[in-house]
Amino acid sequence: MPLSGIKGGQLRFFTKDQIYSLHLTSLNVLEQIGVMMDHDAALKLMEEAGAEVDYKDRIVKIPQYLVLEALRKVPRNITLYGRNSENDVALTRDMIYNGSANNAIAILDFNGTRRPATFKDLEDFTRLQDALENIHIMSTPITAFNDVSPKGVYKRCYEGVVKNTEKHVINQADGAKEVRDEARMAAAIMDIELEEVGRRPIFSVIADLAPPLKFPRTIIEVIMECAKYRIPILLESDPYAGGTAPITTAGIILQQNAEILAGITLTELAKPNTPIIYTCAPMVLDMRLGVASLGAPERGVYHVATAQLCRYYGVPLCGVAGTTDSKVVDVQAGYEKAISYLMAALSGVNIITSHTGTLESVLTISYEQSVIDNEIYGMVFRILRGGDISDDSLYEAFKVIGKVGPLGSHYLSQEHTRKYFPVEEWLPTVSDRNKWDAWVRKGKKTALKMAREKAKKILKEHRPEPLPRETLEEIARIAEEPIY
Amino acid sequence: MSSKEKLFNNLVEAVLTFDEKIIVEKTKEALSSGVDPLDIIEKGLAKGLKAVGEKYEAGEFFLMHLIAAAEPVQSVIKELLEPEIRKKGGGRKPLGKVVLGTVEGDIHDIGKNIVGAMLTAANFEVYDIGKDVPAEKFVEKAKEIQADIIGASALLTTTLPGQERIIEILKREGIRDRFKVILGGAPVTEEWVKKVGGDGYAGDAVEAVKLVKRLLGEGE
Numbered sequence: 194m195p196l197s198g199i200k201g202g203q204l205r206f207f208t209k210d211q212i213y214s215l216h217l218t219s220l221n222v223l224e225q226i227g228v229m230m231d232h233d234a235a236l237k238l239m240e241e242a243g244a245e246v247d248y249k250d251r252i253v254k255i256p257q258y259l260v261l262e263a264l265r266k267v268p269r270n271i272t273l274y275g276r277n278s279e280n281d282v283a284l285t286r287d288m289i290y291n292g293s294a295n296n297a298i299a300i301l302d303f304n305g306t307r308r309p310a311t312f313k314d315l316e317d318f319t320r321l322q323d324a325l326e327n328i329h330i331m332s333t334p335i336t337a338f339n340d341v342s343p344k345g346v347y348k349r350c351y352e353g354v355v356k357n358t359e360k361h362v363i364n365q366a367d368g369a370k371e372v373r374d375e376a377r378m379a380a381a382i383m384d385i386e387l388e389e390v391g392r393r394p395i396f397s398v399i400a401d402l403a404p405p406l407k408f409p410r411t412i413i414e415v416i417m418e419c420a421k422y423r424i425p426i427l428l429e430s431d432p433y434a435g436g437t438a439p440i441t442t443a444g445i446i447l448q449q450n451a452e453i454l455a456g457i458t459l460t461e462l463a464k465p466n467t468p469i470i471y472t473c474a475p476m477v478l479d480m481r482l483g484v485a486s487l488g489a490p491e492r493g494v495y496h497v498a499t500a501q502l503c504r505y506y507g508v509p510l511c512g513v514a515g516t517t518d519s520k521v522v523d524v525q526a527g528y529e530k531a532i533s534y535l536m537a538a539l540s541g542v543n544i545i546t547s548h549t550g551t552l553e554s555v556l557t558i559s560y561e562q563s564v565i566d567n568e569i570y571g572m573v574f575r576i577l578r579g580g581d582i583s584d585d586s587l588y589e590a591f592k593v594i595g596k597v598g599p600l601g602s603h604y605l606s607q608e609h610t611r612k613y614f615p616v617e618e619w620l621p622t623v624s625d626r627n628k629w630d631a632w633v634r635k636g637k638k639t640a641l642k643m644a645r646e647k648a649k650k651i652l653k654e655h656r657p658e659p660l661p662r663e664t665l666e667e668i669a670r671i672a673e674e675p676i677y
Numbered sequence: 678m679s680s681k682e683k684l685f686n687n688l689v690e691a692v693l694t695f696d697e698k699i700i701v702e703k704t705k706e707a708l709s710s711g712v713d714p715l716d717i718i719e720k721g722l723a724k725g726l727k728a729v730g731e732k733y734e735a736g737e738f739f740l741m742h743l744i745a746a747a748e749p750v751q752s753v754i755k756e757l758l759e760p761e762i763r764k765k766g767g768g769r770k771p772l773g774k775v776v777l778g779t780v781e782g783d784i785h786d787i788g789k790n791i792v793g794a795m796l797t798a799a800n801f802e803v804y805d806i807g808k809d810v811p812a813e814k815f816v817e818k819a820k821e822i823q824a825d826i827i828g829a830s831a832l833l834t835t836t837l838p839g840q841e842r843i844i845e846i847l848k849r850e851g852i853r854d855r856f857k858v859i860l861g862g863a864p865v866t867e868e869w870v871k872k873v874g875g876d877g878y879a880g881d882a883v884e885a886v887k888l889v890k891r892l893l894g895e896g897e
Contacts, residue, residue, distance in 0.1 A: 231784075298834065298864050309868045337834040337864055339872070346835060367835045409784050435741065436787050480739035483791050483882045556863065 198288030202541020222451035227254035232413035263461035295332035297558035319357035327570035372418035391423025404432035420464035429472035436478035487516035488529035493536030515547035564644035692725025697749035747794035779808035780839030785832035812842035
């Protein structure tokens, strides 16, 4: 039984005409301005297909028909597979799934000190977040360690993550060899041949291009290699409004869309029908400090616009929300994360890479915040579920009101209450709803305290289904090979 | 106001328009009136940048104003004024010389460019060697121009070793103490800089300028 997402996408800011204009202008950007692709084979492939290529500056100008043809070849529904089918995720229109943390480099410890991460922390945080019921897909919570070299770090991360979750894993890779090695690891885990990995890919890979309008060499390598094995690609653009993209909503979404459409064109030319997830992480450049913000409210608007575009294209969307610029588990972390997550969910971002537990624009990761974030997702999912106002539900309500009536005092003993309580009422696990005296009597527990207890309990008890010893040995061997 | 003063005033005003055309025009005007190119920088352009910097500190201006003023001034100094200064056999007296680049394998350069513009605005001579630059190139350039500071930027965790390599090369060549090495980029931390033996780290461009001043004993 695959995981079922929650229907989102109830929010629209823009008209169909505005979205269509955005699409047409993106085609103009690609045809008249072009993108830089730092990869000989890619330039040749684009030229043979009919694009205009300047080999000196490595600029590709892409005619409209090529982009439109490529869009037709992108699979409309993608399934991301888990190690077992209970964790499969079907990305269909407007269904929302939640991803885990990704890319942190430091730990905010239980005692409030920030320290560099070790590889053991990656395993701990994967295990912790694997146990949270509102996380459907795993990424790599941490990617920089003081006890593991950055060379070939992504497949080492895959080894650390896949041991501690049965969910689908979103990986990264530094070039073709690392993609291939990760595919070999997945084949070993599934006990299949390398060539069969694409039939039921248990991992996907982020290809993170460099705004404005640049495709670095290693990223193109990653795209080509994933296409070869039919591993799903998260084609990601992460511009800063006012920094690496125009400062207006129209400008940043236009450039981001042109960038991802160029990636889609290249991918589908390399191998038609390669599964692609349109991935956006637009940020805002803070004009006082010169740092990119992930807690900025503008990002909510960007998600609405991008989700409307993806709905028009019919391709699945992954976004980054539920993030904060706060350094500690505090009020700022709470309001930035909640608003940003709610906006992405209401926009209809299919995979919300929520960077669970992270602070400091996803650089730091916290145990308590991981558990608190899970609470935020639960609240948002409850909102997405909405309410059922139909002839039936109104008639039932009318009947029960009639039963209690003006002479009655409450609905607690009504069967109607018992029947609908599980559907209607969401119960918190870390938020406290006691009144003052009871709260004092029970130990003045704040959400932070509750989350700390819960995180410690999970770390002590949660053990995901282990991999067989010979599989572990094999993936460790592949993870340790050099990638160059 | 003497005619010279008026020319300097025009230069300051030109910087505040953020318009490269006007800055070039006023610079050429001053040159053809026989004003010393070093004075054009010190009493005109640098003064204009200082005014922009003060407005930034006061919260009236923002990052984009700093950069929009610093970038055209940077290119005017490089293309118009430095050739003139060399012709006269003179040299600028900047606060210090800085080599800046993004390390090998990394083409993210917005952070490095912002730091470069801010350092220029603070009267440092900046040599930007671009992005995706091998460690050897940083060292070569630093030796060639007798830099005070080497600044290396990285956005990807996988390219961080490129920063370490710069310091390794300096040690190998026995010239580690000749330059201060500063490191920057989102994944860079104090711990990382300590670990690889760098001289300093700043989280943002404003901090970076303060760091460079501190390292060169210029005070705040």
